[in-house]
Amino acid sequence: MSKTKRNTIRVIITAAGFLIMTLLNYLIEIPLIVNLFIYLGLYLYIGYDVLRKAARSLFYIRMLDENFLMAIATIGAFAISKFGEGVAVMLFYQAGELFQSIAVKKSRKSVAKLMDIRPDSANLVDGNKVIKIDPSMLKVGDIIEIHAGEKIATDAIITKGVSTINTSMLTGESMPVTVNVGDKIISGCINIDGVIRARVEKKYADSTVSKILDLVQSASDKKSKSENFITKFAKVYTPVVVILALVLAIIPPIFVGDWANWIYRALSFLVVSCPCALVISVPLGFFCGIGCASKYGILIKGSTYLEKMSHMDRLVLDKTGTITKGQLKVTNIIANNKNDVIKCARIAECKSQHPIALAIMEFNTKPIDNNYEYNNIIGEGVVARNKETEILCGNYKLMESNNIKCTEIDTFGSVVYVAKNGQYLGAIVVEDEIKEEAADTIAIIKQDGVKVFVLSGDNKTTAQIVSGKVGVNEFYSDLLPDQKILILEEIMKNSNGSTVFVGDGINDSPSLIRSDVGISMGKLGSDCAIEASDIVIMNDKLDNIITTKKIATKTMNIVYENIYFAIGVKVLILILSAIGLSNMWLAVFGDVGVSVLAILNSIRAFFIKK
Amino acid sequence: MKETYNMIDLDCANCAQRMESNIAKLNGVRSVSINFLTQKMVIDIDEGFNKKDVLQLARKVVKIINSDCDIEL
Numbered sequence: 001m002s003k004t005k006r007n008t009i010r011v012i013i014t015a016a017g018f019l020i021m022t023l024l025n026y027l028i029e030i031p032l033i034v035n036l037f038i039y040l041g042l043y044l045y046i047g048y049d050v051l052r053k054a055a056r057s058l059f060y061i062r063m064l065d066e067n068f069l070m071a072i073a074t075i076g077a078f079a080i081s082k083f084g085e086g087v088a089v090m091l092f093y094q095a096g097e098l099f100q101s102i103a104v105k106k107s108r109k110s111v112a113k114l115m116d117i118r119p120d121s122a123n124l125v126d127g128n129k130v131i132k133i134d135p136s137m138l139k140v141g142d143i144i145e146i147h148a149g150e151k152i153a154t155d156a157i158i159t160k161g162v163s164t165i166n167t168s169m170l171t172g173e174s175m176p177v178t179v180n181v182g183d184k185i186i187s188g189c190i191n192i193d194g195v196i197r198a199r200v201e202k203k204y205a206d207s208t209v210s211k212i213l214d215l216v217q218s219a220s221d222k223k224s225k226s227e228n229f230i231t232k233f234a235k236v237y238t239p240v241v242v243i244l245a246l247v248l249a250i251i252p253p254i255f256v257g258d259w260a261n262w263i264y265r266a267l268s269f270l271v272v273s274c275p276c277a278l279v280i281s282v283p284l285g286f287f288c289g290i291g292c293a294s295k296y297g298i299l300i301k302g303s304t305y306l307e308k309m310s311h312m313d314r315l316v317l318d319k320t321g322t323i324t325k326g327q328l329k330v331t332n333i334i335a336n337n338k339n340d341v342i343k344c345a346r347i348a349e350c351k352s353q354h355p356i357a358l359a360i361m362e363f364n365t366k367p368i369d370n371n372y373e374y375n376n377i378i379g380e381g382v383v384a385r386n387k388e389t390e391i392l393c394g395n396y397k398l399m400e401s402n403n404i405k406c407t408e409i410d411t412f413g414s415v416v417y418v419a420k421n422g423q424y425l426g427a428i429v430v431e432d433e434i435k436e437e438a439a440d441t442i443a444i445i446k447q448d449g450v451k452v453f454v455l456s457g458d459n460k461t462t463a464q465i466v467s468g469k470v471g472v473n474e475f476y477s478d479l480l481p482d483q484k485i486l487i488l489e490e491i492m493k494n495s496n497g498s499t500v501f502v503g504d505g506i507n508d509s510p511s512l513i514r515s516d517v518g519i520s521m522g523k524l525g526s527d528c529a530i531e532a533s534d535i536v537i538m539n540d541k542l543d544n545i546i547t548t549k550k551i552a553t554k555t556m557n558i559v560y561e562n563i564y565f566a567i568g569v570k571v572l573i574l575i576l577s578a579i580g581l582s583n584m585w586l587a588v589f590g591d592v593g594v595s596v597l598a599i600l601n602s603i604r605a606f607f608i609k610k
Numbered sequence: 611m612k613e614t615y616n617m618i619d620l621d622c623a624n625c626a627q628r629m630e631s632n633i634a635k636l637n638g639v640r641s642v643s644i645n646f647l648t649q650k651m652v653i654d655i656d657e658g659f660n661k662k663d664v665l666q667l668a669r670k671v672v673k674i675i676n677s678d679c680d681i682e683l
Binding site: 003053056060065066097104107108223231234274276279283284287 | 623624627628648649
């Protein structure tokens, strides 16, 4: 039988016995000695483990642990002939402990379930055979087979087959994604239909799943101020209350007598001397808040970031990949002969991996002459040559330095100028699309008095247009990564709350680390993003910043409610007990009742709506 | 280096805190954090110390504070 079950039965039996005894005492006269024996029996039955632990703590640690305090309080009650109270205090204490352990286990389970992304096994393709192996045995380059309904064991690239995969475990996104040969698939996602084969890209230990699990498991490392406060409070609170109890039990009766009455009041003190309500409910509140966020694909590395997020007053956004989709597209060709421009540009850019080059290559799929030699001029562009032609493809600087006559085009996006054999052909405009939800998200965030900034490595015109369209307060353009840090620090200096930086983690890791809260988003599978940031938004949606803020604020409210409520009730009961207006029943409520209510309140954090 | 260990039957938050502060005092422990909710201990042991010895001591501390509880080594 499990411990929980055993304890439940004990609590029920004792409660029944206690009720019967109370009723009998009410109806008939029971001799003191009989009462003592029956109550003592019930007491030992419900409290033997507490008494055992109390004795242990007395001998081993010489510390005031809650078992010891409960033991003293209840034995004291028996000593002054308050048998019923003695049993009741122990009974409620145990019932409260039981409830706590059930509640905590339940929330632990539901959070663990959300995080159940660990793949159990992988199917390794070995010649004609497929063998089931542990994901940690996979090597880079191995081919794995993923059947319908299975979790993807490690990050891989599809080599065969088409399927849809469910990424909701990681991103909170319920729409399945269709994947094809050549697509990257992320560990932890589930293959919904069709058998696919894929080449392993990363060892299991380096896979997205391992990174995320690491992050979640050591989440507790970074404790919030409120949690540290509770730890310190707990260390002081108990000894202080115990000393007050001693004073109350000894000093007043020396002058006014009536020892039993004063001892009774002191025992009430001991009953409320455990800070359990706070010690459990505050971390539980954060835990449920973090769990709730993970439901929406938001991973939070520790309670401290939830706390800081609730104080956000500066939001600094990276442009590319954060406000924009980070996928460049050719949006305009400014030329007399557009086909000629794009043809030459595609010849020049076909060897490059630069995002702009990729966008130009994607414009069409026509075959390209490849008898050219290439020369990359850093910061300007590409020169492609063969016997009869020379193609220049790059920015305005490239045209200038080759004495090609053309006018500089001032527009939104990046402009690529193309020239052939010394003649200017035209220009191609490449743009990045702004995310649909960007403007609304920023408007909502600004409503809370948060100032929003954009930092961009792009030219001023682009940064200005994007900033204008989404409505930020200020923008900075033409920045190198180290310049971003300087501006970020300047912004942080003027902030009274916390400065939150949001980036895609590609070249802004320093800013992610430097800010109070670094959020990376949209780059599922990028190692440095997961490591450098404090919060990871696993899908691409900017509005998850609002969700994170909301969860942070509500969780903090719940935590503060619990702190004020628990301390308030306890202090009130202490005062009432000291002046004799309270009794042990109320004290038990101050201990167990407050714990239960605070825990129930904390669990609410798990159900915060988007 | 930081390592994570599972805690078995860690069923009181107060004890977790007490274990944490006492293990932190052990020689060779750079930092330790015990999470009652995830039932995990993250411990950073100085390279100059024998990891096994330090962990055994930590285990002893855990046992003294709560005899039902253990560290999964």
